[in-house]
Structures are given as structure tokens and as C-alpha cells.
Amino acid sequence: MSFHGGCSSAQPVVDKFLALLRRCVSTKTLQQVHSQMLVNSLDKHNFLLPKLVDVKDFNYASLFFSHIPKPNEYTYNIMIRGLTTTWKKYDIALNLYYKMKILGLKPDNFTYPFLFISCANLLALDHGRLAHSMILRCGLNFDDHTSHSLITMYAQCGDVGYARQVFDEITEKDLVSWNSMIAGYSKMGFAGDAVDLFQKMKDEGFHPNEMTLVSVLGACGDLGDLNMGRSLECFVEENNIAVNSYIGSALISMFSKSGDVSSAKRVFDEMKKKDVITWNAMITGYAQNGLSNEAIQLFNSMKTAGLKPNKITLVGVLSACASIGSLELGKYICAYASENGLLNEVYVATALIDMYAKCGSVDDAFAIFQTMPEKNKVSWNAMISALAFHGRAEESLSLFTRMEKEGRVSPDDITFVAVLSACVHAGLVNEGKRLFNLMSTSFGLVPKVEHYSCMVDLLARSGRLNEAWDLIGKMPGKPDEVLLGALLGACQKFKNTDVGEKAMKLLLTIEASNSGNYIISSKMYANLRRWDDSAKMRVLMKEQGVAKTPGCSWIEVDGRLHEFHAGICFNSLYSEEIYKVIELLIDEMKIEGYNPNVSLL
Template identity: 35%
Template structure:
């Protein structure tokens, strides 16, 4: 048997066959036969054994174009385009003939590496050497331009091709799909049909990814029909894309029908597509059942499966499932997978426990952490009110990772705002400028928020004015800033300016901000008009937070009956936020009877929330109804609810000092209380207001 006829394929034991062939070639002295050497070289390249392929290539006494093409293709397939490019340049220097396979492999590497400028050089060589009309080269050129986002150039290549095949059309369609150009992609598809070209899974699947909204439901049905017509409905790519498209168009029922119909041809992506569809439609229980079924049918979940199903456990009601999944992940040995760990951290952060114990435990156990890991913990610390810890953690981040991104700056600026630490906030602002992220919309929004919370509304406005004004995020922030500073008319003026900008889209947060401004300024009629105009004029249905703002607005104006009527007219059940706002309105208006009714609703919804007990008890106390006040406090004790003390912060020489009433934790508390006692004794000795005013003036 000739060595050149030994089968060298892609089977699991083919690498052993390549080694045997190589050994026999050395032993028999036939390695000098260029056909045999190329066959072995091809075997190593296919098996991704790059070092053996390189070693053999260097030892070959003779080489031809096939040898060089094999090395170029091998490096491209391994994702090492730089090496492939070097082999190409050396091949050219050594005078070997370049052919369609050379250019085809090289252009595939250019496309993967997105090296468009090199692609242009290769295109020039193809034209010079007369390969412009070669179908293989033309398809590779078109694919390269399309994947590099140069669809106009890809289109020109297609027009110049004497023979257009489905591969060329599919590459061009995929290029327009990648750019999100729906109209052109479907126009090309129509042209394909007119030319009578074969429609493949690579044609229909990319187009389905563009049908991702309810308005495209009929188009999805049409594409599904075409897939059936061409016998492609059971092709995995088409089936999976159809499930996702139906789901994103709002029809989970149709997605389920496609999934059920693919029983004999499902792959892991099919299961994951259906899993994602259930989660998009908030059908968490169906998602959990599907996750179990996929394993019963022998499909091992991958990283996507785990991260998706973990996202279904964010709500408190599914917390037990989340803990079970965490155990399964440890059992399957995935506890060091960065995406899975990040998903677990997010799950624990969003499970409404306001505890950082589990997220920090997972974070500390991770051998490798990416920016998402760090930012998740930083954001979590900021959101649960551990702002001092967030600032310290940000300091650790600067030493642990090379680059701080806009998520990091946004989170740490929010912590600076919560603590009203102006000096630290200004330092972070400088860091953002140095990093070139000071104009990022999220960073600008956080800067506005930070300066406003620190009482420097002028700097908040400066941050807004000095940066691009093409995002609703920054507009919403500046409206909020002026609303919270009691400058409602300026806030409304910004709202008017925002409406005049075509590139800025109003959203539900805009109306929360502007309703807040109306509430703080007592502009009840203006606020009512805005609430009514939201849906019919701007297409934004009012949410629960908008009703809460309106209730607050009526309460501040002393119009409790209208606040009550508004809550009763809401198109959905009031949540805790609305009841709390209404309770505050009752307190402001001194209506104890209605306050008791509202408090009973709140105690059912949030029995562990201390604010309700405190507000109701204080209200009874102010009206000298001592028995009811004591009864509320007794109920609070019985339920084990404790009042969370309010903290104050002061920043001195870049150091934040936190304290609360009767606090003895500060290291200098003895000196502080001694000095406070001296002040109190001095105040008691003062006989009249004038002396007191002089004394207070001398202190400050």
C-alpha cells in the first residue's frame, strides 16, 4: 500500500494515522515525495497541530503552491491571521504561483480579523493577476467586504461576477443583516428568488434575525412559509432563528409550535432558543421545566443555558431555584466559569435581599475576574447603600484592572452623591476626564446627579452644557436635578427644550422627572395635563411611578381626596410605593382615619418595612392619641421589625466620617461629646436670643 493512499481524515483517531504515515515516510525515505509530504502536512493542519505542521514544512526539501496554501489555510483556521499573512508574503517572495485557493484562504482570514485595508491589497493583487472573474475568489472577496462592514464594496464585487452563486448572495445578505439594513437585505432576497437561485438555510436564517418586533409578525410567518416551501424548516439554523423571531414578535405560542415540530432534529441551540423565548415572555416556570427536560433528553446545558436560567431567578419567588442552580453549577464544576459567576452575582444582587454576603463570597472565590465581575460588585455596593464600601472597592479596582469603564465611573459617582462627598466626586470627575469617558452619557448623568446631591447645581448644569445633548439620559438627569433643588420652572424649561430636539426621544423617566418638578413647585394643574398627555400625545403609557408622583403632587397641595380618587382610578393594583406616597399625603393633611386604612394595606404588602410603623406611630403621637401610637410600636416589636437609624456623613480632608444619633463608634467620640457638652452648657447660660445668635455666629 502506498503511503500517499493512507486515509488522513478528521475522525478522532485520524491524528494517530497522520503520525503513522509520517513515521513510515521517514523510515522508507519517501518524505521527499512532495505529494506525500503535502498529504501529511494537510493532516496536521486539519488536526490543528500547528507546531508539527510548521516543523514538517521547515524540514521539507521541496515545496509547491499546495504546501504554502496548506500552511496559509491552517493558520487562518486556527485564527492566526498574522502568521498566515507572513506565509503569504514569503510565498510571493519565493516566486510560487498564487491561485484561487491562496486568495480564498487569505481573504477568509482577512474577514475573521476585520483587516479591511489588507483585504483591499489582496483585491488589487487578484485584479492584477486576472483572478477577478474566478468564482472562488469573487465569493471570498464579497464575503470579506461584507464581514468587514463594507457592503457597498461587496455589492460592486457581486455586480462584477460573471457567475453568481447562492454563497455570494448569502454573504451579501449577511453583510446587510450585520448592519441592520432590513430593507436592502430583503430586497436582495427578492432578487435571488427572481434569478431562480437555490434558497438555503444560510439565506433565510440571517433574515429571520431582523424580524424582532411585533410589527414584523406577518413577515416572520411569510419567511417561515418560504422555509417550509424550500424544505428548510427542519434545518437547525432556520428552526432556531424561527423560534427566536416568533418570540421577539410577541408570539410564544408559534415559537413553541416550531420547537415541538423539531423533535427529531433539535440541537442544543434549539433548546437554548426556546429557553430564551420563555424568559423574554416572563414564563419562568416553563423555562425551569424546559431546562430539566433538555437534560432528560441527553443535552448537557452550556454556558448560555446556565446564564439564561439563572436570570429567571432574579425575583424573590424563585430564590430557591436560584440556590438549587448554584448547587448544580458547583456539582458540574462550573463555579470558576466567569460568565456563570457573573450571572450568579447578578442574581443574588437582584433577589431583593439587599445583602452583599453571597455576591462577595462568589466574587472572592473567582480565580479570574473580568470587568463585569468588578462592576457588578461595585454597583451592588452602591445600590444597597454601602457607599463607603463602594468607594473603597473602587480604589481596589484601580489597582486590580487596567481600565475603568463608564459603568465603574457611574457607580462610584452615585456613591459620592449618596455620601455628598464633593471632593471625592470631583476627583472621580478628573479621573473620568483623563480616561476620556467624561462625555459618556451615563457618566454625564451621574456627574449631574452627584453635583446636584452635593448642592452644587451650577456644576451639574455645567456638566450638562459641556457635553453632547443627544441622549434622553442626560436630559432626564438635569430635569431631575432642578426639580429636586426646588427650581421647577427651570426643570420645565429644560423639558420644553428637550421636546424640540428631534434626536432626543422622551421616555417614561422623562415624565417621572417633570412630574417631580410639578410636585415640588405645587403646579398641580400642569402636572395633571402632563399625566393625561403621556399616552395619547407621546405614546408612553403611565406606569406606577407616574401615578406615585401625581399622588405626591396632590398630597403636597393638600388635595387628599383627589389623591385618593387617582389611586382608585389606576388601571393596575397600587404597589408599596403608591401606598407609601399616599400615607405621606395623609400625614401632611392630618387625616388619621384614612392614614390607618392606607397603613393596613402597606402592612399587608410590606410587613417588614419599618417606615410604615414609624409614620403611623408619629401621626398618632402628633394628634396625642397615645394608646394607638403605643399599639403600633407594640405590633412593630411583636413582628421583630426594627427602625433603621438615619446616618449623616461629613467629609474632612478627603476622609468621610459617618455618624448617627447617640453614636459612640467614632474613634474620637469622647472628644466630640465633651465638646458638644461644653456647647450645650454655654447655650443654657445664654439669656436671650441676641446672645444666642452672637454665639452661633462665633461658631461658624
């Protein structure tokens, strides 16, 4: 490819090169055209740079941009747009904006929409507010694109009130205006506001499109509003709207979150084209509803269909593995994540920590945690909780101290539930009290029922039952069945009928169908030889029609999970092998000196 010409033929040559540029669809052809432009001394960077963005070659575009002698506002705008929408390099886009201002160039309505999108994704609210004030100070007119990106920025950064203010100030709202605000409400957890605004939008005479439906279906799922969700599905059918990946996935998620898994599966089965997003929605839906085996089976079907699982797929399947203790499949997912460069993804790594911990492999969980290049609050909480709930209290508290010292992430409610649970397991009453007070004094957190439950459990296990009962009286809300159940169990252990009867009366009013409450109460009276009262509890249990719930466990053989209940015999291909393993375990337990505790039976 070559073009040569003197001054008289310069314009035809330029036109030919620009025509070639428009036809370029790859970096290779673009490089050939660029090299010929250099040979012919044609400096048309404002035409070449947009094409580099179109072919998505970040390195080439960055190098080319850095060699432009005096880039103008147009050039900066093209690069900021590419960084934001094509390459998702939001931090570089923000830096370019400030460099543009330093050079004395004036950002305009082609700059700010992409700047606000970058701020939204960086959660850089301060930078977004500063840019907003610059627009007002310079007297720039707010066009639709700028207003819509402002709404998105404020909403994603958590300032939904200011997003609504920007929305309300738009004099002539179009469908994108409504969609921006509805999406902001839906994504930030203001589901009720999203639905209300959707109703107002319809009253104003606007017809919802795909983006509207996806946002409102998400809000319906969060609210568990099946009626509205179904009406939206009818709207899709009546208006012949194609159930593509986005609409289909939104419907599947809505039905799943609302507990209607069969409708979610119906939508999934009816979709002619299913991409990874669709499969992920259904796998996650199964996992969220406790249908772990179905989630795992669908994951296997997804692989058979030739689709490549991504990080969202892995998180959903790992959640299912954690629920049923499928360590073998969990390890396979870990290996898959490592081979495909997903192990450093913070959500995948955190899901692995949770899976390993719930399957009993705490050391494997800690190994994943240690190798994580980036740890968020959920990662820290998952690991601290794993150590606490496996009785490794000192390690859990040590990790909490490390979290405090590093200072990158602040503890939250979940963190304190974990460390207080660690204190419960280790019987560290004074440390538990210190941490409980630390919540409000150092971190401004208000203790919730879960934290009071831990403290009551901690005090009760140490025999401080009256102190535990007094703490219940100081709670901001009513005690729940978990808290009262822990206290009642301690009263039975320490033979304290005074506090035990108080707890029992409260407990039977809020959880009358739990057989354990009656049995513990009956045993508490029996320990004190109050046989009539003991018998009354058994009679009351029978009168209320309450039956003891049988225990349930799983065992994994050759990658297949077998569920069994107490008192029910196995009836499977592996029955003989399973019984042999159980007998060996019983023998080993006896050698270790274990004696079953039948006092609560």
C-alpha cells in the same frame, strides 16, 4: 519573500502561497503574502478574504473586498460573517445583504444566520421578518443554525412569542435549540418561562452545559429563587464544571440579586482567576444591595490587582457613589472616563448625571448631559428628574418640552413622575393636571400609583384636600403608604381632620410600624386642641412598640465617608474638625434667617 515560476510550476506556487496563508497570524505577514500573490498574478480572493477576517483587520478586508471584480455568494457570505461576528458592524452587514440581492446573488443558509444576528443586535425586527419570509418564499430548508439565529433575533427584538413558535417548529431539537430559547426568555425578562423551559429540557433528557447554566442562573436571580440557584451551584460542583468567568459571574449575580451577598462574595473569593467581568459582577452586586462602601473598596482592590475598569465597572461604582453622596470619588471616575474615552458611552454618562445629581451638583450633571452625543430615554429621564428633585421646576419642564420637540425619544412613566414632581415643587396645579391628562391622551400611558401620588401631593400641598381624596378613589389600585403619608402631612398643615382621619385609618392598616404616621396624626389633633385624641396616638404608638427612627447622614473628609445618627456623638479621628464645620454651618444658617421647624418633633 518571493516566488516566481512559469506555467509548468503554477500549481506548486499556488500550493506554497496557500500554505503560507494558512500560517499567517498578523496583518503584516498577510500583506507580504498578498503582495507576492499580486506579483505572481495569483487571484485567490476566496482564500485571502477569510484570512483577513481571521486577523480582524477591518480596513484591509473592506478595501480588498471592494476591489474584487465580481464577488460571488461565497465572498459576500464571508464578509457578512466577518462584519457580524468579528467586527460587530451589524448595519454594514445588513447593507451588504441587500446589495447582494440587488446584484442578483442568492443568499443561502450561510448568509441568513449572520443576517439574523445583525438584525437582533440592531433590533431591526422588520428586516428580520422580511428575511424570514424570503426563506419561506424561496423554499430554503431551515437548518439548525438558521433556526437558532431566528430564535435569537425574534427574542432580542421583543417578539418572544414568535421566537417560541420557531422553537416549537424545530422537529429535532438539540442542546443549542434549547439554549437559544432559554437565553431568549432570560435576557428579555421572562424569567419564569426560562426556568419552566429548563425543567422541560431536563425532562427531555438533555444535559445542561455552560450556556444553559448562565441563562438559568440569570433567570433565578431575576426571580429571587435562591433554592434553584443553589441547586445549580451544586450541579456545577457535582459535575466538576469549571467555575470560569461566565459561570462565576452568573453565580455572583444570582446570589446578589437574591439578596445573599455573603454567598456571592464566597463564590468571588473562591475563584482562582478573576477577570473584569467577575469583578464587575461583585461590585454591581454590592451596589445593588446598598453596600456602597464595600463596592467602592472592591473597586480600589480591582485597580490594585492591575485590572482596567470598563464601562460596566464605572456604572456600578458611580451607583455606589450616588447612594452615599461620595462626590470626590465620583469626580475621579468622571476624569477616568474622560481620559479613557468612556465619557461618550451613554450608560456611563447617564450614571454620571445620576451621581452628580444625587450628590447635589446639578450643574455638573447638566454639563455632562449637554455634551452627550447620544441620549437615550434613561439619559433624558435622569436629567429631567435631577432638575425636578432639586427644585428647578421650570428647567425640568423646559427640558421635557425640548425632549418632545426633538422627538427622538418618547416620554415614559418615569418621565412623567419627574415632570409631575417638578409641578409639586413649584405648586403648578394647572400644569400638573395638564401633564397628568397628557399621559393618556398623547402618549397612551396609563397613570400608575406613582403618578397619582404626585397629583395627590400637588393637590394636597395647595390645600385641595377633598379633591385629593376624591382622586384617590379613582385610582386603579389601592393607595400606598407614600401617597397617604403625603396626604396626612398636608391634612396636618391645613388642619383638615375630616380627610386626615380617613387617611390615617388607611395608613395605619398598611404601615403600622412607621413612627412618622403616629407623630403627624398626634400633631394634627394637637393643632386643633383635641388633646385627648393627640395623646391617644402617642399611646397607640407606644402600645404598638413603635420607636422613632433616628435621622442618619454622611460627611466626607479626605475621601473617607463618616456616618452619624441623630443623638449619637462622633468617635473618629476627624471628630473635632467635623464638629467645627457643623458649628460654622449652624452659624451661617442663623445669619440667613433659618429657624428650625420642630412642629413635627
